Amino acid sequence: MSIGKQSTAADEAGHGRQFDDPALLDALESVALDEIDEIGFGLVVMNRDGLVLGYNRRESRLSGLPPAEVTGRNFFTDVGPCTNNYLVAQRYADSDELDERLDYVFTFRMAPTPVRLRLLARKGSDRQYLAVQPR
Amino acid sequence: MSEAASAKSWRSARSADPAQHLAARAAERDAKERTHLLQFFYQCPVGLFEIDDAGTVRMVNPAAVQLLAPVIGGGDLSTLFPLLRRLAPEMVDVITADHGRLGPLAAGRRMLVPVGASGTACLEMQAVRVGPDRVMIVVQDVSAEHRLALREREIAVELQLALLGKVDEVPGLTAGVTYRAADAELEVGGDWYDVIALPGGRAGLVVGDIVGHNLVATSAMGQLKGELRATARYRPEPADLLEVADQITGRIEGAQSATMAYGLLDLSSGELSYASAGHPPMLLVRADGSAEYLAGGRGLPLGILAGTLPRTSAATRLRPGDAVVMFTDGLYERRDEMLDQRLTELIRLAPALAQLPPTEMSRELTEAMLGGRPAEDDICVLVAAFD
Numbered sequence: 001m002s003i004g005k006q007s008t009a010a011d012e013a014g015h016g017r018q019f020d021d022p023a024l025l026d027a028l029e030s031v032a033l034d035e036i037d038e039i040g041f042g043l044v045v046m047n048r049d050g051l052v053l054g055y056n057r058r059e060s061r062l063s064g065l066p067p068a069e070v071t072g073r074n075f076f077t078d079v080g081p082c083t084n085n086y087l088v089a090q091r092y093a094d095s096d097e098l099d100e101r102l103d104y105v106f107t108f109r110m111a112p113t114p115v116r117l118r119l120l121a122r123k124g125s126d127r128q129y130l131a132v133q134p135r
Numbered sequence: 136m137s138e139a140a141s142a143k144s145w146r147s148a149r150s151a152d153p154a155q156h157l158a159a160r161a162a163e164r165d166a167k168e169r170t171h172l173l174q175f176f177y178q179c180p181v182g183l184f185e186i187d188d189a190g191t192v193r194m195v196n197p198a199a200v201q202l203l204a205p206v207i208g209g210g211d212l213s214t215l216f217p218l219l220r221r222l223a224p225e226m227v228d229v230i231t232a233d234h235g236r237l238g239p240l241a242a243g244r245r246m247l248v249p250v251g252a253s254g255t256a257c258l259e260m261q262a263v264r265v266g267p268d269r270v271m272i273v274v275q276d277v278s279a280e281h282r283l284a285l286r287e288r289e290i291a292v293e294l295q296l297a298l299l300g301k302v303d304e305v306p307g308l309t310a311g312v313t314y315r316a317a318d319a320e321l322e323v324g325g326d327w328y329d330v331i332a333l334p335g336g337r338a339g340l341v342v343g344d345i346v347g348h349n350l351v352a353t354s355a356m357g358q359l360k361g362e363l364r365a366t367a368r369y370r371p372e373p374a375d376l377l378e379v380a381d382q383i384t385g386r387i388e389g390a391q392s393a394t395m396a397y398g399l400l401d402l403s404s405g406e407l408s409y410a411s412a413g414h415p416p417m418l419l420v421r422a423d424g425s426a427e428y429l430a431g432g433r434g435l436p437l438g439i440l441a442g443t444l445p446r447t448s449a450a451t452r453l454r455p456g457d458a459v460v461m462f463t464d465g466l467y468e469r470r471d472e473m474l475d476q477r478l479t480e481l482i483r484l485a486p487a488l489a490q491l492p493p494t495e496m497s498r499e500l501t502e503a504m505l506g507g508r509p510a511e512d513d514i515c516v517l518v519a520a521f522d
Contacts, residue, residue, distance in 0.1 A: 048340060064173055081178060082197030085202050086251040103209035111195040114211035 019133045023093045042132030062108045096123040137522045183272030190216030197406035292316045298357035302330035305338040307402035309520045311493030313501045318509035324352035326463045328513035339367045342461035345397030355389035373410035373448035384438035392436045405453040420489045422456025453521040465512035493518035
């Protein structure tokens with residue numbers, strides 16, 4: 001079931017999955033916040049208002065922002081303001097159910113960094129996700 | 136150093152070596168400062184780029200990406216010049232032209248970028264050279280200012296049209312006008328025209344242009360036009376009227392250095408006396424298809440050296456079917472072409488349109504001179520046909 005180097009119980013919960021996995025959203029819905037550091041791409045877990053619930057190690061390393069500084073803040077306005085436009089933030093606001101990929105540029109440590117984003121949200125869930133993969 | 140690591144070293148330092156303890160404290164403070172600095176740039180609401188002279192992006196903040204993302208597409212933003220060439224090509228020239236000059240390199244350029252499926256935002260971009268091989272690009276969302284500027288333009292156009300109003304009906308004379316506001320954001324202002332019915336079967340013909348483009352210019356135009364209408368009744372002769380106009384402009388804010396052309400037409404004889412205060416010449420289009428610029432009676436713009444040089448006038452005689460075309464410089468001035476060529480073009484076009492009624496002729500002449508391009512300045516054309 002899992003797409004990873006080694007199959008463990010944690011993989012079954014989703015963090016061994018890869019960025020382009022078609023079933024990524026299903027897996028993320030069942031992943032616990034203390035497991036997200038094992039995921040091999042940047043991941044931001046938010047509530048449906050955009051407040052950061054989880055900020056994984058990979059994302060923290062890319063941005064230079066410690067998870068403790070980020071958790072509880074609004075991702076789109078406070079943490080990653082470069083996404084606060086109709087291409088990213090507005091997509092979450094407009095959609096109950098969302099699974100879209102787009103090429104974008106992040107400003108990790110002030111350097112323009114081309115990334116691929118995957119915007120994910122499940123209808124009825126109280127979480128939404130932003131997956132980030134340097135390209 | 137991660138937070139966990141620094142906390143650990145801090146704990147161990149306290150129990151051991153005081154110097155190590157201080158070093159750990161300093162490292163922790165540095166890490167906090169660095170986080171705050173990053174926050175500062177992450178949350179700065181103005182878009183910032185630092186580029187080198189080749190356009191390579193060294194640093195960029197989130198606001199810059201947020202604003203420009205719709206036009207970056209799937210690009211990588213490692214270099215800014217391809218994007219600039221698309222949005223504001225002249226900025227690349229400005230940045231690469233003079234590597235020695237520090238400070239703002241030119242006035243901010245405004246550009247419209249898409250927002251969602253239907254909307255647009257107006258961004259202003261400015262290049263500031265901060266050092267050798269270092270240029271900051273500042274990007275701001277000026278959509279609100281842009282909307283205000285467009286609203287001010289609308290108000291200026293409405294006010295302009297209201298102040299221009301209708302011209303007098305004069306037996307023996309058929310007049311037609313075209314007024315076309317500049318297409319640019321803030322370039323609307325003080326052109327005016329007038330036809331004044333005067334005692335003794337005469338008519339005063341006026342076209343003028345106030346310097347500047349804003350509501351001050353428009354209101355100055357309204358005052359000057361009104362005062363000249365009143366003055367022309369008792370001092371209708373061209374040299375006289377312009378001398379009075381020289382005095383009037385000194386009292387009206389924004390009216391200094393206005394230009395105007397004025398003609399006094401006797402409708403029984405066809406005698407036309409005329410004078411110009413720094414204004415483009417009138418064009419006389421004869422019924423036989425010939426045309427000439429009326430170059431006499433020229434003087435300085437209004438209010439300049441007022442009272443030191445007497446105004447002069449010149450005269451010619453119209454025959455039935457002749458028409459006088461008066462206009463502002465917006466009709467023929469264009470940044471990329473020689474004035475002489477444009478005036479030659481005008482005198483070539485006008486006779487072919489002289490069979491049209493004056494209103495149509497003024498409109499067709501305006502369209503022909505624009506040739507489908509946007510109006511860079513206000514255009515005012517008055518055609519007065521002697522019946």
